Amino acid sequence: MGKVVEVEGNCDGKFKVTGLEKNNSVLYSPRHVADPVVYKLVRVDGNGRLVPATDDELMEVEGLLENEKRETHFVADTGQALGCISNEVLSSGMPQLESSEGLSQSEKTKADTEKLSAQCEETVPCGAQSLSDDHATQPGSVGECLKPLDGPMQGGSSTSAGCISSKPDFYKLEGEICLDNLSIKELHEVFKATFGRATTVKDKLWLKRRIAMGLTNSCDVSTTTFVINDYKLVKKENKDNANYVNLATGKECSAVAVEYNGDVLNSLSQIDEHQTVSAMRPGSDVENNFANEDLAADQRAAKRVRKPTKRYIEELSEAESKEYSGNSGRLLASTKNIGIRSMPSKSHARLARNASLEGRTVITRLDSLGGFGIQVPCVYRVRRSRPRKNVMALLKFHPSGTGMTATFIKRGLDVHGSRMGNESMNEVLEAKSTPEQTTHQFVAESNKEKSSTDLGQNMELKYVDPAGDTSDDNVVTVPTAKGGTRRKHHRAWTLSEVMKLVEGVSKYGAGRWSEIKRLAFASYSYRTSVDLKDKWRNLLKASFAQTPMDKGANPRKHPLMPIPAPILLRVRELAEMQAQAPSPNLSASKLSACGGGGSGGSVNETKQGGYL
DNA sequence: CTTAGGG
DNA sequence: CCCTAAG
Numbered sequence: 001m002g003k004v005v006e007v008e009g010n011c012d013g014k015f016k017v018t019g020l021e022k023n024n025s026v027l028y029s030p031r032h033v034a035d036p037v038v039y040k041l042v043r044v045d046g047n048g049r050l051v052p053a054t055d056d057e058l059m060e061v062e063g064l065l066e067n068e069k070r071e072t073h074f075v076a077d078t079g080q081a082l083g084c085i086s087n088e089v090l091s092s093g094m095p096q097l098e099s100s101e102g103l104s105q106s107e108k109t110k111a112d113t114e115k116l117s118a119q120c121e122e123t124v125p126c127g128a129q130s131l132s133d134d135h136a137t138q139p140g141s142v143g144e145c146l147k148p149l150d151g152p153m154q155g156g157s158s159t160s161a162g163c164i165s166s167k168p169d170f171y172k173l174e175g176e177i178c179l180d181n182l183s184i185k186e187l188h189e190v191f192k193a194t195f196g197r198a199t200t201v202k203d204k205l206w207l208k209r210r211i212a213m214g215l216t217n218s219c220d221v222s223t224t225t226f227v228i229n230d231y232k233l234v235k236k237e238n239k240d241n242a243n244y245v246n247l248a249t250g251k252e253c254s255a256v257a258v259e260y261n262g263d264v265l266n267s268l269s270q271i272d273e274h275q276t277v278s279a280m281r282p283g284s285d286v287e288n289n290f291a292n293e294d295l296a297a298d299q300r301a302a303k304r305v306r307k308p309t310k311r312y313i314e315e316l317s318e319a320e321s322k323e324y325s326g327n328s329g330r331l332l333a334s335t336k337n338i339g340i341r342s343m344p345s346k347s348h349a350r351l352a353r354n355a356s357l358e359g360r361t362v363i364t365r366l367d368s369l370g371g372f373g374i375q376v377p378c379v380y381r382v383r384r385s386r387p388r389k390n391v392m393a394l395l396k397f398h399p400s401g402t403g404m405t406a407t408f409i410k411r412g413l414d415v416h417g418s419r420m421g422n423e424s425m426n427e428v429l430e431a432k433s434t435p436e437q438t439t440h441q442f443v444a445e446s447n448k449e450k451s452s453t454d455l456g457q458n459m460e461l462k463y464v465d466p467a468g469d470t471s472d473d474n475v476v477t478v479p480t481a482k483g484g485t486r487r488k489h490h491r492a493w494t495l496s497e498v499m500k501l502v503e504g505v506s507k508y509g510a511g512r513w514s515e516i517k518r519l520a521f522a523s524y525s526y527r528t529s530v531d532l533k534d535k536w537r538n539l540l541k542a543s544f545a546q547t548p549m550d551k552g553a554n555p556r557k558h559p560l561m562p563i564p565a566p567i568l569l570r571v572r573e574l575a576e577m578q579a580q581a582p583s584p585n586l587s588a589s590k591l592s593a594c595g596g597g598g599s600g601g602s603v604n605e606t607k608q609g610g611y612l
Numbered sequence: 613c614t615t616a617g618g619g
Numbered sequence: 620c621c622c623t624a625a626g
Contacts, residue, residue, distance in 0.1 A: 511615070511616085512615095513614075514614060514615090529614070529615080530614090530615085530616095533615070533616075533617095537617085
């Protein structure tokens, strides 16, 4: 059993994705949970070669699939969700639930979708079932609330149409976020709340789309208005985007594989954005995703208009490198694993060309290195967090161009003694690298980094972990004096993480942190169960502290409390609830979690009742 | 190893 | 986040 999603790339930026089904039994055997379909993502590195995905990558994709699956439920849940916030959105919310059958799609892709769905089912059997149970037990609310929403959409023009909330204050949101109404400053706040880091990008469109992805955990940025219901985030849809959304719910699963490779393909394809877009189109699925011409056009326009400021570049590179370092790192690792050690010198030429082609985003300077005249990014990019573990692999990757750098770095390491581990290596680089060193180090990365900047603008084609944290096991830790290790950086909890946590608690119950970690945080490898527990404790504190008073003053005076009120509310609900039924015994809760029904199943029901 | 709680 | 005690 198994399925291979294969991506072939060439230097023309064209590629095709083929799905090969080896076996159809996936759907029928629940036992496969323990032995899920193996997706072998064959990725294309900067070299243009095929690279087998690493285990990490496979796992990551599973995580993505899980996300997508969950998102499916988001939308399927829309009716009910809207019902819970009827005070907010009824006048304009409009879930588009019709099936996406009519969409043209190749048989192969459809088959892929089915397979992927199967995979999704298997990946999150518990979540899926419990959610389904919810639907089953609450048909009334869905029906009732859907009715008024079926009317035609007022204001065909998109996102701002659905905005009711006159208050663009993210922290005071009563459940709705309309990015279109936010000022740049407010967008920055939302961004920070969403990703846990500040941004200085002043491009509204970029911010909106970025946040949109962050909030939806997907690459769907077709709408910029969101409704937070409980911990779930529901996109407000409009007619134009209906198709896309349907894809996102049902078929995006199949697109994920494509999108996941997108970054690599992009880094590989030495083409400008127009070509990129058109190159992406051949895939039927992708093309469907782009049924919304406005979106594509919109983004193209945005890309062209903006003159890349230094700030922009810096921000983008930091953000994106952070977000893609995991992928890139593994990419290189896999490259190493497969035994491709020699990077054709051609790549350097390509690199330079790439740089010049993308002059809008990457300022380069000519640098002579080992006899090569190559362009390297001028921006001084120091990887502040998550240093690449496999610098050596990276160096091997560019033997000719960076060989000197390699020895340079190696020497530095030697000077610092052999106790240096891989992680310390980067500290060396960070701490004492000269500008030249750093620059050279990033020569190897520049390929990816440029693609990253590209990604930032072609995000709609790729799955992007909005928080930029998913399955990044590359946590920087420093050995502590007492022998333990300590995380080097605070990793601020992102909104999506918090939502996942709340979701997990609601499903499995507070206290079952390891379960939650395994099931809900499978893709956040750096969050330990203790972290979850701590965060939950903080959330509790926050929710009980803030919610009751809710003074007209500014609870948001603390920038450190970016948790949207709905989530806090829900936290409180769960807390109260679980205080009453603290310990459903282990087997029972396990059953309830996976089998549906049971005492634990009342979790959601209770919450619903209380919330309504 | 997992949780809970204090720091 | 870290640390530790307790199961």
